[in-house]
Amino acid sequence: MGRLIDAGLFLDNLSGRLESMKDYDAVKDVINNMPTAYDPDKIVEQLENERKFWENAYNRNLGKEKARSYEHAIEIVKGGGADGN
Numbered sequence: 001m002g003r004l005i006d007a008g009l010f011l012d013n014l015s016g017r018l019e020s021m022k023d024y025d026a027v028k029d030v031i032n033n034m035p036t037a038y039d040p041d042k043i044v045e046q047l048e049n050e051r052k053f054w055e056n057a058y059n060r061n062l063g064k065e066k067a068r069s070y071e072h073a074i075e076i077v078k079g080g081g082a083d084g085n
Contacts, residue, residue: 007032007034009030010031011028011031012025014079023034040077040078040080043076043077044077044078045075047074047077048069048070048074050070051066051067051071051074052067054066054067054070055067
């Protein structure tokens with residue numbers, strides 16, 4: 001899988017090099033309209049379903065531990081993970 005980039009930061013870094021080019025706006029539009037590599041809302045939904053499953057698991061102790069792990073993963077995805085949280 002390719003790496004994810006911050007389109008805004010990417011454009012900021014390129015803007016000094018591309019501002020003088022007449023196709024800067026076209027390049028900017030292409031980058032801004034690219035789809036994201038994943039949908040964070042769909043990932044959170046899947047993690048929530050797993051968390052709920054483990055909350056109701058037959059082994060309550062294991063289920064609670066797994067559910068806490070999924071809750072932590074959900075927090076990471078919602079936070080974007082970019083700041084190390």
